[in-house]
Amino acid sequence: MSDCIFCKIIVGEIPNYTIYEDDFALAFLDITPRTKGHTLVIPKVHAENLLELDEKYAEKLLVTVKKTQEKLNDVLKPDGYNVGWNHGKAGGQLVPHLHIHIMPRYNNDGGANMHAIVNNPGDESVEEVYKLFKK
Ligand code: AMP
Ligand code: ZN
Numbered sequence: 001m002s003d004c005i006f007c008k009i010i011v012g013e014i015p016n017y018t019i020y021e022d023d024f025a026l027a028f029l030d031i032t033p034r035t036k037g038h039t040l041v042i043p044k045v046h047a048e049n050l051l052e053l054d055e056k057y058a059e060k061l062l063v064t065v066k067k068t069q070e071k072l073n074d075v076l077k078p079d080g081y082n083v084g085w086n087h088g089k090a091g092g093q094l095v096p097h098l099h100i101h102i103m104p105r106y107n108n109d110g111g112a113n114m115h116a117i118v119n120n121p122g123d124e125s126v127e128e129v130y131k132l133f134k135k
Pocket of ligand 2: 001005006007008046097
């Protein structure tokens, strides 16, 4: 997409710090890192989110995440990771081109885990929610 900043990164119109790439995806350092080595992995086709991504790219994406983690392990030797993506406005997505955040974690870095993102489960029990899937 012509006005997408991550599509511009893919074609080289905007500079970036690439640390790994293959035919299907690009991994580059986040310009506003939350941890040392905070990396974004993006498919090399425009898709706002995973649901819009061609399955051929979707099935390759996790392999690229793995290869990128191997690279980060080699160079930065973190103690752990948080990996995930923001989907949609409610999920906090700012850039409308799917990007998987890889956040290397270090012992005693002061951060929290994914459970800290939200804690608002609503009034229905898990069983009631499960029943919605059975209708
Ligand atoms: P979000 O859409 O909320 O998942 O976050 C977008 C992420 O993209 C943020 O972490 C930004 O720091 C990052 N970002 C935005 N523009 C660039 C860029 N030109 N190069 C690298 N990272 C970027
Ligand atoms: Zn794009």
